[in-house]
Each structure stands twice: as structure tokens, then as C-alpha cells.
Amino acid sequence: xxxxxxxxxxxxxxxxxxxxxxxxxxxxxxxxxxxxxxxxxxxxxxxxxxxxxxxxxxxxxxxxxxxxxxxxxxxxxxxxxxxxxxxxxxxxxxxxxxxxxxxxxxxxxxxxxxxxxxxxxxxxxxxxxxxxxxxxxxxxxxxxxxxxxxxxxxxxxxxxxxxxxxxxxxxxxxxxxxxxxxxxxxxxxxxxxxxxxxxxxxxxxxxxxxxxxxxxxxxxxxxxxxxxxxxxxxxxxxxxxxxxxxxxxxxxxxxxxxxxxxxxxxxxxxxxxxxxxxxxxxxxxxxxxxxxxxxxxxxxxxxxxxxxxxxxxxxxxxxxxxxxxxxxxxxxxxxxxxxxxxxxxxxxxxxxxxxxxxxxxxx
Numbered sequence: 324x325x326x327x328x329x330x331x332x333x334x335x336x337x338x339x340x341x342x343x344x345x346x347x348x349x350x351x352x353x354x355x356x357x358x359x360x361x362x363x364x365x366x367x368x369x370x371x372x373x374x375x376x377x378x379x380x381x382x383x384x385x386x387x388x389x390x391x392x393x394x395x396x397x398x399x400x401x402x403x404x405x406x407x408x409x410x411x412x413x414x415x416x417x418x419x420x421x422x423x424x425x426x427x428x429x430x431x432x433x434x435x436x437x438x439x440x441x442x443x444x445x446x447x448x449x450x451x452x453x454x455x456x457x458x459x460x461x462x463x464x465x466x467x468x469x470x471x472x473x474x475x476x477x478x479x480x481x482x483x484x485x486x487x488x489x490x491x492x493x494x495x496x497x498x499x500x501x502x503x504x505x506x507x508x509x510x511x512x513x514x515x516x517x518x519x520x521x522x523x524x525x526x527x528x529x530x531x532x533x534x535x536x537x538x539x540x541x542x543x544x545x546x547x548x549x550x551x552x553x554x555x556x557x558x559x560x561x562x563x564x565x566x567x568x569x570x571x572x573x574x575x576x577x578x579x580x581x582x583x584x585x586x587x588x589x590x591x592x593x594x595x596x597x598x599x600x601x602x603x604x605x606x607x608x609x610x611x612x613x614x615x616x617x618x619x620x621x622x623x624x625x626x627x628x629x630x631x632x633x634x635x636x637x638x639x640x641x642x643x644x645x646x647x648x649x650x651x652x653x654x655x656x657x658x659x660x661x662x663x664x665x666x667x668x669x670x671x672x673x674x675x676x677x678x679x680x681x682x683x684x685x686x
Contacts, residue, residue: 329355330351333351333472336349348472374404375401375402377395379395446621447464447486447622447623447625449625450627451476451477452474454466454469463483466479481625481633486625490620529574540564543556599616600612620640623637623638
């Protein structure tokens, strides 16, 4: 492996079907790791006969649910010498550390050299391997798996500005087509109304059950007054009474949902899309607008064309999200009823396509 970069080493190990320490494919980070956290082949002190514990603590991010690592103070780190496990001599280890030291950035130097993240960073996926597309140069994006691990054969790239313009162009064009906007808004409101009618039907069902149980309890009480042994009906009365309390609690927490269709929705949708895209050119609004657009785009999948002449772009998104944003601009007296607790089905996840059918939106 002498003279090869970590990426080249990872490629060779994968080509030779040698499994990584965790049993998967090798990447350059498997070798480089993180010097401060002691991860990666180049930083594992066990190779020089030193076992280290308690370097990190792991917590779960309450928003994303992801597992996050946090470095512990040096005073809490435990280190024990295990010379019988050493497989590298100290001189080789020290030389590797010296090379790493030379490659370190000075404080602040790395981040000041970075370009701002793209509008769709982390949302762009390779159709062949499912991995992400990332920057491979100042202007182009490429499949990270193909370039870092060599386990994907998709070597096609795309200009970042071209991809961004194609996606925004789709929002400007197809999603703002008057006929499609009208059709989508009709479908969305019809779905919303169906959900709310089902919601109201469940309320009516609970009310009907409550009245039925009440009549049965009254009949059982009448039976006792006519001489029936109370012990024979006690369990039934108690069960019905408990169910009545459950129903009362549910009804107290649930309100009927209005069934409304607003005639201005398609126009508001059209205006909101236009304003949102135009605001990307305003420095004070770009960050907020970009965050909103990113929430509406679930993923962008890039697929090599059969003749490898380029990439096909499929946009998956939350079209209902921008519709909710447009509803937010309506006067309060004109708004559709807002989402209620437990009304999760109101959010309509779709793949943008002709007629807003659940199909891919090919740009």
C-alpha cells in the first residue's frame, strides 16, 4: 500500500473483497477516521498496545432521533497499557502522527475556505447505489460512493448550478401551470375533506355508542329495582361505566373539523411558489426561503441514461407543504381549517408528476 492515498487503499481493499472492521465496505474515513476521537485505522492506539475507554458519550438528538457522539473531558478518559496487543513499533506510529500534524488546518482556516452549502445539499441521491451526491470540484457533483469506495459504477457528474436551476425551473414551470395547480388543489382539498368527514364520522360513532351504553346501564338498573340480584349484573355495569368514561374523555379532547374548500387556493398556491423562488435572490430572505424549499423536497434522484450521455433527474417532494404555506397567506376569515392533533393524514406526500399523480417528476 506504500505511497497510496486512503481513498486508493479503500478502493483496492473493496476490489479484493476484503471486509472493513465492521464487515462492510471500506471508505477513506475508515482509514483516516477522526484523530481527536481516536477513530479510524490511523488513530487506533490499540495497535501500539494502549487501550482507551470513555473517550466519547453518545446521546440521541430529540428532533432527528439520530445518535450523536460527544467528546468527554481528558480527565474522564481512561487509558491502560496492554503491550501484548501491540502490532506496530513506536517509530512507525510517530511518523504517521507527524504526517497528520502537517496536514492539520490552523484554527478557522478550514471553514473560511469552504463554499456555502448548496441549496439541495444532502438531498441528492444516486439511483444506482442509493448513496449521496456531493461536490467533487468547485462546480460539479458526483456519486460519493463511486468516488470514495468504488462499489458503485456511476461516474457521471452534473454541474451544481445546472441541477439547482432544473429543480427551481420545475417549480416555476410545471408546479405553476394553471391547469395542474387547479387539479392539484382540487385533489388536495378533496382528500382533506375526506379525512375530515371520517374524523367527524368517528365523533358521531362515539356519541352513538355513548347513548347506547347509557340505555343499557339504565335497563340493568331497572332490572335490579325489579328484584334481579345486583351481583349478577355488577360486572356488566362496571364495564359499561368504564367505557362511558373513556368515551367522555375522547369527546372532550376532540372537536368536529369543518369541511371547506376555498376557491382562491390555486391562485394562492401559484403566488406562493413564485414569491418563494424570487426570494432566493434576496440576501436577507435566502436562508429562510432555502430552508422552506428544502423541507418541500424529500429527495432528488439522479439516474444515468441508458447510453451514459447524462443524468435523468427525478424530484420527490411534499407538494401539500407549499399548499399549506399558501393557505397561511389567506385572511383568517377565508382559511381552510387548520390541522388538528391526531389528524396526521392531512399531510399528503406525493412524487411530483404530470397531473400530480403519485409518479416521478422527471426534469
